[in-house]
Amino acid sequence: MRFIKGFGQFWYDFIIGDDWKIAFAIGLVIAIGAVIASVSAADAGWIAPTMGVALALAFVIGLVIDVRRG
């Protein structure tokens, strides 16, 4: 039991780290991107830049939340 707890804690520290909002933001953008990719044509050139902008936007929102909360 202690091993499982330690193992879980290790991966939590590894992936979530200091700020859970970053992992959440990345997961959210990937989930949205997965839906968009699954319904789009294979050669839809707009998906990549749009997802890049979405990642940047998600990061900015997380950071602003941090700073506003202080």
Add this chain to the structure above:
Amino acid sequence: MGSSATWGLLTATFTASFVEFVEALTIVLAMGMTRSWRSALAGTALALVALAGFTAVAGYALVNWLPRSALQLGIGALLLVFGLQWLRKVILRSSGLKGLHDEAEEFREQEEAARRAGNEQRLGLDWFSFVISFKGVFLEGVEVVFIVITFGLNAHNVPLAAGAAAAAGAVVLGVGAVVHRPLTRVPENTLKYGVGLMLTSFGTFWVVEGLGVFQSGGHSLAWPGDDWSLLGLLAGWLLLTRLLIKVMPTLAGRDRGAAPLATPKVVEGA
């Protein structure tokens, strides 16, 4: 691969790995100097063995069982997590909302934690030193493994990337053995900014390409300009972080000129 690309791969992998190894060295030094060198080194040795096993198993599974797009999505997401965590810290530090990272301060904190911990002995080892050293080296080492895989696969030269990471490890270990104290003169914040930008740019590139796994056929998505778009991503993240460093003090409700950096409005979890 051209010589400039080779040097680019070497520099990127060496620098990123160097920062990770410095962090691992600080932890091991704190445990060794405060409690038990034997236990700290045993933890380090076991972590290196575990790391080799992890790399072999994960590398085999990733390359043989997963389609390229799924590999890009998984590793890209991890790179983004590391890169964005580093950029977040750099932005908060550079805008005065968090104190500058200090390897000496980190060392003091580790030392203090080591002194407060109990004296549990297992297998003839000081268990606290052993576990903390193992965890520190393994955690930083796994990050190095992902960095090597990403940069190496992207440049089609994993052995060279692995060599650069090994060289970084040897340099840190050698310098650490000679000076026998934390590497406080390493400009870690500047290095982290550069490495954070690289990891984030590669992470963005790979995650988005990897979304192709959800399309019929499962082939990677393409960026406009293919690999050249990496330069655009790097420039974009650089501009965004510079902008955020400028505006964050205002958003925090503080004029940079009005409050001294020595009394930062500390952001939780930073």
